[in-house]
Amino acid sequence: MKPIYLDNNATTQVAPEVVEEMLPYYSTFYGNPSSMHTFGGNVGKKIREARAKLAELIGAQPEEIVFTSCGTESDSTAIWAALRANPDKRHVLTSHVEHPAVKNLAEYLGRNGYRVTFVPVDNQGRLDLDHLYSHLSDDTAIVSLMWANNETGVVFPVEEVAKRVHKRGIVFHTDAVQIVGKLPINMADNTIDMLSLSGHKLHAPKGIGALYIRKGTKFAPFLMGGHQENGRRGGTENVAAIVGLGKAAELAVARMDDENTRVKALRDKLETSLLSAIPNSMVNGDVASRLPNTTSIAFEFVEGESILLMLDEYNICASSGSACTSGSLEPSHVLRAMQVPFTAAHGSIRFSLSVYNAEDEVNQVIERLPPIIDRLRKMSPFWAEKERSCQTNA
Amino acid sequence: MWEYTGKVKEHFLNPRNVGEIENADGVGEVGSMACGDALKLTFKVDGGIIQDAKFKTFGCASAIASASALTELLIGKTVEEAEKLTNDHIADYLGGLPKEKMHCSVMGHEALEKAIACYRGEPDKVQAGNVVCECFHITDLQLERAVTDHSLKSIEEITNYIKAGGGCGQCHDTIQGIIDRVNGTLTEKPPAPKPLTNIQKIKLIEETLEREIKPALMQDGGDIQLVDVDGDRVLVKLKGRCAACAMSQITLKDYVESKLKELVAQALTVEEVVS
Numbered sequence: 001m002k003p004i005y006l007d008n009n010a011t012t013q014v015a016p017e018v019v020e021e022m023l024p025y026y027s028t029f030y031g032n033p034s035s036m037h038t039f040g041g042n043v044g045k046k047i048r049e050a051r052a053k054l055a056e057l058i059g060a061q062p063e064e065i066v067f068t069s070c071g072t073e074s075d076s077t078a079i080w081a082a083l084r085a086n087p088d089k090r091h092v093l094t095s096h097v098e099h100p101a102v103k104n105l106a107e108y109l110g111r112n113g114y115r116v117t118f119v120p121v122d123n124q125g126r127l128d129l130d131h132l133y134s135h136l137s138d139d140t141a142i143v144s145l146m147w148a149n150n151e152t153g154v155v156f157p158v159e160e161v162a163k164r165v166h167k168r169g170i171v172f173h174t175d176a177v178q179i180v181g182k183l184p185i186n187m188a189d190n191t192i193d194m195l196s197l198s199g200h201k202l203h204a205p206k207g208i209g210a211l212y213i214r215k216g217t218k219f220a221p222f223l224m225g226g227h228q229e230n231g232r233r234g235g236t237e238n239v240a241a242i243v244g245l246g247k248a249a250e251l252a253v254a255r256m257d258d259e260n261t262r263v264k265a266l267r268d269k270l271e272t273s274l275l276s277a278i279p280n281s282m283v284n285g286d287v288a289s290r291l292p293n294t295t296s297i298a299f300e301f302v303e304g305e306s307i308l309l310m311l312d313e314y315n316i317c318a319s320s321g322s323a324c325t326s327g328s329l330e331p332s333h334v335l336r337a338m339q340v341p342f343t344a345a346h347g348s349i350r351f352s353l354s355v356y357n358a359e360d361e362v363n364q365v366i367e368r369l370p371p372i373i374d375r376l377r378k379m380s381p382f383w384a385e386k387e388r389s390c391q392t393n394a
Numbered sequence: 395m396w397e398y399t400g401k402v403k404e405h406f407l408n409p410r411n412v413g414e415i416e417n418a419d420g421v422g423e424v425g426s427m428a429c430g431d432a433l434k435l436t437f438k439v440d441g442g443i444i445q446d447a448k449f450k451t452f453g454c455a456s457a458i459a460s461a462s463a464l465t466e467l468l469i470g471k472t473v474e475e476a477e478k479l480t481n482d483h484i485a486d487y488l489g490g491l492p493k494e495k496m497h498c499s500v501m502g503h504e505a506l507e508k509a510i511a512c513y514r515g516e517p518d519k520v521q522a523g524n525v526v527c528e529c530f531h532i533t534d535l536q537l538e539r540a541v542t543d544h545s546l547k548s549i550e551e552i553t554n555y556i557k558a559g560g561g562c563g564q565c566h567d568t569i570q571g572i573i574d575r576v577n578g579t580l581t582e583k584p585p586a587p588k589p590l591t592n593i594q595k596i597k598l599i600e601e602t603l604e605r606e607i608k609p610a611l612m613q614d615g616g617d618i619q620l621v622d623v624d625g626d627r628v629l630v631k632l633k634g635r636c637a638a639c640a641m642s643q644i645t646l647k648d649y650v651e652s653k654l655k656e657l658v659a660q661a662l663t664v665e666e667v668v669s
Contacts, residue, residue: 196607301452303452305454306458307405309406310407313407330560332428342428342430346430376411379452380450380451382452384414
């Protein structure tokens, strides 16, 4: 049975067109693009095509794209590059709700001689811009902020921040892993210096990512080695995956409209229906500035892992901000930074859709989830208490 | 994804004995919403045998399955038999739990201990001591006990069993100290206790009352005051709810006296002074 896959912020189905485009580069065309023969040279040509397609998706120039192995590598490359380019500056600024790829690196830097500022967010997950601007200094080497949040889908105004940061001569990097392919972006219209993206979030395979580096940005490679990627990232190219990412970028351009109309409408239907069918449920995050495919909904007085495993019985895939699913004992740092109360944080479920979802799938979730929440609440000692106190109040 | 056994999944999807017994003989509540899991266990005793047991759980799949397993294990046992159950019995009943989830079975065991104490009218023992892990409200005494009972050797193991240290991490040094101390004293032979001088004895009795016994009684709204020490007779006054409690003699003998015997001197007896 085909799963009802609503976990596309975790990873996406590789588009069949992408697989088809990649396969010859595992079998027939295995040459090394750096070789001095036509057999290898043709592979190099295909990489150039892929680079151009990806550049088009984000409004960049092809030579501003460096292929990497994943979003995490792109983030690390960008941050280290900025620190090495500005060896006298010892301050890094980021937010409290970053992906671990940036968060854990920032914490590491904080333990190793750098001053790190984590900008807070409000209870809607919106960035505290006053806090951010007031903490910029002549010592700040880099500001790194995610463009869209993986858990809530909340979009940060990074273009506006980049402009302000630039005036101070500070490098600006954004982790755009979640937004690329979901909302149109155009690097020609902004001043962001570096941008990370990841293939498997937009229907390309895992193991491929890219870093956009604006022309003129001071840069030092993270992986040193051969002259690949113009000397900016050593290592023989992951040819088939690069070809796949190029194809996925081309598809994303073509499907951007579908993502922002039909998929968005499906997300809205799912969200509205669940909120009205299930009492004591609420959306986490600012609905006014959000990815079209994501909703994070808190169901009070129940625990997320239990919800997910009951959904799993119907082959419905989603994810949770609860403690038990993360392997840690505390709910997600994103929900905690937003000060979502414990009653709600432990029972938060994220649904993230893609162009491959159909209305029928959303309908099944709308049918299956309310009885699951009801069942778990009847099992929960807190729900009974809550009901009792409501009766007393009434 | 966690690797749950078929039995865990089965008990999670079809939990036995969900609910709450009205006018239960034993009630044990542990955990909280902030901690991410909680359990309320109730049981009914007739003729010394647990006739029925029910639970309500807020938590993950393994917390629900552990509570369900616990009630199945309890029903039909005498209270004395039930008292011998440990978290390992719960985990074994379920065919094992992932190590990160052992705390779910420990939570079941803690609820059982509380419910039995409640049934017997004993004060709560679990919460005594000083809080070490602020995130999950775990005391030094709970930590010492966990290290001893489960032969735990690392902070990670402690976190898996009783969650302590699994939040902000600020208590890690203290927990490591407790692990080292408990495991250190276990490997050495306990030194033969020297007989206490009178002043030492009185001091130790006072300390034990303050540190161990008072906090436990206060949990139930009671209090205790040391009046005098006459040889090996410890004279005390029960206050607060304890004074009015019909179970106070049991509290005095089963709890206060046994604690003082354990921690100060075997020869001690406790008597209540009624003013």
